[in-house]
Amino acid sequence: MSPVPDQDPGSRALTPDETQRRRKRSIAIALVLGALVAIFYVLTIAKLGPQIMSRPL
């Protein structure tokens, strides 16, 4: 028996078009978050340069 998800009694299942739209938005948000991680990583390397590897412990 498959679990029944909690659902707002006033809600209904999304249509395939709505599901696809929501999925595309989720992918876009994931890509933006990934880009932010990349920006902060590259920025750190660019600002600190090679010294980042030779800092005192």
Added chain:
Amino acid sequence: MTSLSNSLPADARTPSLHQVGGEVSDFFALLKPRVMVLVIFTALVGMVVSHVHVQPVIATISLLMIAVGAGASGCLNMWWDADIDAVMTRTAKRPIPDGRIAPGEALAFGLVLSAGSVMVLGLAANWLAAGLLAFTIVFYAVIYSMWLKRATPQNIVIGGAAGALPPIIGQAAVSGSVGIESIVLFLIIFIWTPPHFWALALIKSGEYAKAGIPMMPNVAGPQSTRRQIVGYSLLLFPIGLAPVALGFGGLLYAVTGVIGGLGMLAFSLQVFRQREGEGEKRAALGMFGFSILYLFLLFSALLAEQGLGLFRAVLS
């Protein structure tokens, strides 16, 4: 509790488009991508004329954040102006008035991008550039959109400062200060804005009247607007050549500035002469289109001279 929801009509239980959310492309449209391209371009020129060596990565991230900040202010503008956008045919199909994105979603999107772009620019470049970007966003979204636009026919004159600031932010991002070069570029865009927008406002005055926006042709009349277009185009000619006088615009820029400036004057005189029918519309659209080309060529000439080494001094 189920009895209440079940007793509602089917439509009331159906999630609206707003609950599901808009397409990714709708959110992108909120950022006014064409304006973003212009902002990237003018900010880049502001960076290049600074002659400061800067890490390409930092410069690229700074440019990106300036563009995102400009997009965020465009998004906040669309959120605030949704009511007037809905009554103008030119803007009725924008995501909010068309019902593709909920106002609250647009507001949240704009605020998050505003804060994010300012923070990242501050961390990537410096806090002067970040402060200038924050000022630009507030100026466009609050001073222009919420106040000036519906209050005075000088709306786009004063509000034009927001669109003119990117070269200053660009210079601040790479040099940590604001120099005469970017101030001159700011002035060029600032003086260019009224003839550019009023040319469009002349042929769209009916639309603006319907929306209750006090654009210059609706308040002072088309004749006065035409005179002011000629006046600003006259003023733009020497200001457009200021980079030559200050030594950072070379031969290519001087030639572009003279030909382009004369073109602006010629188109403005056409607008002044053609006052009725198809001729009026053609002249206004010609002015609007040429003004975009003028600014693009002027800044391209600077970019080519300062960025690609094509600079040949005019004045020793």
